[in-house]
Amino acid sequence: DAGVIQSPRHEVTEMGQEVTLRCKPISGHDYLFWYRQTMMRGLELLIYFNNNVPIDDSGMPEDRFSAKMPNASFSTLKIQPSEPRDSAVYFCASSLAAPWGELFFGEGSRLTVL
Amino acid sequence: DQQVKQNSPSLSVQEGRISILNCDYTNSMFDYFLWYKKYPAEGPTFLISISSIKDKNEDGRFTVFLNKSAKHLSLHIVPSQPGDSAVYFCAVTGMNRDDKIIFGKGTRLHILP
Secondary structure, eight states: OOOOEEEOSEEEEOTTOOEEEEEEOOTTOOEEEEEEEETTTEEEEEEEEETTEEEEOTTOOSTTEEEEEEETTEEEEEESSOOGGGOEEEEEEEESSTTTSOOEEOOOEEEEEO | OOSEEOOOSEEEEETTSOEEEEEEESOTTOOEEEEEEEOTTSOOEEEEEEETTOSEEEETTEEEEEETTTTEEEEEESSOOGGGOEEEEEEEEOSSTTOOOEEOOOEEEEEEO
16 A cells, blocks of 8 residues: 655745645545644644544634545645745645544645745 | 643653653543654654553553553653654544544654764
């Protein structure tokens, strides 16, 4: 199995631009998570899905952030418009049995907003 | 308000000695506790876990201890090896189906030669 696949690995953009991060979870995993890692806040849960349905989006910072999971093998996290404070590493993770199941993380997407 | 606290941002330990990483949590309702390890430019990977019905779980060189009354858990690595240099995240969750997994800020462990 290829593991969780995220793209792009690195994104540099200018303030105000739209950013779309993509994730392909491990086949058969029912849960998909989006986390953000910063020095100040560590690993924060933004949103998670169960069987493609958003379960908890209380961690999404504001309306500029949105996430979708149109099918079991694909999810996007969109920021529009982006701001410098959104600069972080964004991780996608999937799991067979959350919350106590092991999370399998992708390699992350490092976002820099200038 | 942090629900999971890893108060040491970094820790340096001599190779071959014991590394002890600590984690405190605020909510006594948490039932399941995990440690993840992260190398640079990679995603975190699961290391070891413990449920609230136990106070110790061991896997090779790694042992996690849970003190529920103190709301404290620790990860012991013995003996420490160079490949253990990484960031270690403590994580907590409940046992209900939709309970979130909440991570601490992480502790960077340096194993010195």
